[in-house]
Amino acid sequence: MKAEKIQQLNPNVSVDCVIFGFDFEQLKVLLIEREGNFEDKSQRLALPGDLIFNSENLLSAAQRVLEELTGLKDIFLKQVGAFGEPDRISKETDKQWLRSIRANPDARVITIAYYSLVQITDYAPQANSFATSANWYDVREIEDLAFDHYSILRQALDQLRMELQSRPVGFNLMPPKFTLGQLQKMYEAILGKSLDKRNFRRKILKLDILAPLEEKQQEVSHKPAQYFMFNEENYNKLRESGFDNFGF
Amino acid sequence: MKAEKIQQLNPNVSVDCVIFGFDFEQLKVLLIEREGNFEDKSQRLALPGDLIFNSENLLSAAQRVLEELTGLKDIFLKQVGAFGEPDRISKETDKQWLRSIRANPDARVITIAYYSLVQITDYAPQANSFATSANWYDVREIEDLAFDHYSILRQALDQLRMELQSRPVGFNLMPPKFTLGQLQKMYEAILGKSLDKRNFRRKILKLDILAPLEEKQQEVSHKPAQYFMFNEENYNKLRESGFDNFGF
Numbered sequence: 001m002k003a004e005k006i007q008q009l010n011p012n013v014s015v016d017c018v019i020f021g022f023d024f025e026q027l028k029v030l031l032i033e034r035e036g037n038f039e040d041k042s043q044r045l046a047l048p049g050d051l052i053f054n055s056e057n058l059l060s061a062a063q064r065v066l067e068e069l070t071g072l073k074d075i076f077l078k079q080v081g082a083f084g085e086p087d088r089i090s091k092e093t094d095k096q097w098l099r100s101i102r103a104n105p106d107a108r109v110i111t112i113a114y115y116s117l118v119q120i121t122d123y124a125p126q127a128n129s130f131a132t133s134a135n136w137y138d139v140r141e142i143e144d145l146a147f148d149h150y151s152i153l154r155q156a157l158d159q160l161r162m163e164l165q166s167r168p169v170g171f172n173l174m175p176p177k178f179t180l181g182q183l184q185k186m187y188e189a190i191l192g193k194s195l196d197k198r199n200f201r202r203k204i205l206k207l208d209i210l211a212p213l214e215e216k217q218q219e220v221s222h223k224p225a226q227y228f229m230f231n232e233e234n235y236n237k238l239r240e241s242g243f244d245n246f247g248f
Numbered sequence: 249m250k251a252e253k254i255q256q257l258n259p260n261v262s263v264d265c266v267i268f269g270f271d272f273e274q275l276k277v278l279l280i281e282r283e284g285n286f287e288d289k290s291q292r293l294a295l296p297g298d299l300i301f302n303s304e305n306l307l308s309a310a311q312r313v314l315e316e317l318t319g320l321k322d323i324f325l326k327q328v329g330a331f332g333e334p335d336r337i338s339k340e341t342d343k344q345w346l347r348s349i350r351a352n353p354d355a356r357v358i359t360i361a362y363y364s365l366v367q368i369t370d371y372a373p374q375a376n377s378f379a380t381s382a383n384w385y386d387v388r389e390i391e392d393l394a395f396d397h398y399s400i401l402r403q404a405l406d407q408l409r410m411e412l413q414s415r416p417v418g419f420n421l422m423p424p425k426f427t428l429g430q431l432q433k434m435y436e437a438i439l440g441k442s443l444d445k446r447n448f449r450r451k452i453l454k455l456d457i458l459a460p461l462e463e464k465q466q467e468v469s470h471k472p473a474q475y476f477m478f479n480e481e482n483y484n485k486l487r488e489s490g491f492d493n494f495g496f
Contacts, residue, residue: 010260010356011260012258012259012260012261013260013261013332013358052332054334054356055334056334057332057333057334058330058332058358079329079330081327081329081330082306082327082329082330082360084261084300084305084306084360085305086302086303086304086305108258108302110261110306110358110360112330112332112358162414165414166410166413
């Protein structure tokens with residue numbers, strides 16, 4: 001935010017960020033807690049989001065709000081879509097909370113949601129502004145959230161899974177060298193289901209985005225697995241062009 | 249619109265509709281003309297769109313606005329996304345036009361775009377409200393439009409083409425009985441490119457959504473082609489579940 005410029009909030013338009021994180025084991029999502037009289041924790045938890053300024057575009061707003069609330073910056077965000085049910089702020093606890101922080105708490109707000117997928121170890125969220133905490137939560141354990149954020153989360157997850165069917169992912173999620181088993185674990189975490197090992201290997205190798213290394217796993221009790229790295233050029237080319245569906 | 253209820257327009261949020269139409273030959277799009285001092289016709293042409301009422305949801309607003317401007321109703325609309333560049337209303341002619349019809353012509357407007365694909369012969373557009381005409385235009389001939397509507401159109405077209413890769417389309421576009429050549433023509437019109445005949449036939453038949461009829465074409469100079477109809481149950485099932493990519 002530029003201090004020298006008076007920024008005017010747009011009372012009708014907000015942005016919300018669904019930041020998925022992978023920690024080599026599970027798919028998580030970044031949520032903030034807010035202060036207030038919430039019946040249970042699920043209602044205190046929300047996606048990082050806030051009103052946009054009238055002078056900024058939607059993507060910049062999403063990046064700014066994400067940084068203000070959680071400290072995360074330089075995150076590549078993609079739009080999920082607009083969520084604009086007139087009654088999307090229907091929970092009494094949410095209304096009370098809005099009255100405590102907004103100039104126009106009763107204005108109808110349409111929110112534009114963005115999503116991303118990052119490696120958790122690359123980012124240490126730091127709560128700020130009206131967020132009292134900012135942490136990663138296992139996606140499978142979330143059953144509800146503030147406002148309509150749960151349905152936004154579900155739609156973002158659908159979109160991420162669809163993306164996985166037509167673009168390679170994982171370049172920023174895997175370590176520089178990894179086994180096919182580790183890569184499969186990432187796909188399984190995102191898709192929320194187990195995959196057939198042979199099928200996965202066949203399909204992922206066919207994409208021609210992996211380069212085998214001479215090196216093998218060491219100090220493991222089972223047969224040591226081959227290490228791979230991404231072929232960055234092929235990976236980026238395929239991310240650009242997309243492919244004919246993974247069929248997972 | 250219910251006359252007994254005072255509807256309040258939201259000055260910051262609009263909807264725009266990208267209605268694609270197929271006429272057995274080409275892919276077209278429904279555009280309206282507006283009155284005003286526009287330099288050329290492309291600037292007078294726009295997607296049907298307008299501000300939402302504060303009491304309606306986004307989808308209902310899109311349906312209402314589409315009907316008000318073009319007479320088209322009961323159209324199944326899908327969201328393209330939100331378009332919110334602060335300078336999206338930058339053309340002087342658009343600004344002038346807005347001053348002639350809006351209470352808050354300088355308010356920043358974020359628009360939520362929707363799209364659909366219909367059979368042109370099923371609908372006869374009728375211009376109304378601030379639309380002075382409502383007609384179908386060949387998508388390939390459009391090079392610019394009012395506001396940022398040209399980029400909205402391009403993004404909706406990308407989305408339609410992506411949809412075509414994972415869902416069957418055409419149930420509402422083809423006549424009750426049709427040849428594979430006619431069906432291929434529809435896919436080619438939407439994708440904007442020629443397809444290999446053998447490949448197309450193999451892939452489309454593999455989906456198991458077509459039922460061959462006893463009947464063949466009559467009174468044609470070439471070898472008469474087999475007629476098909478959609479298997480409605482399989483078609484709907486596959487539309488619901490999606491498939492593993494057409495690979496066109």
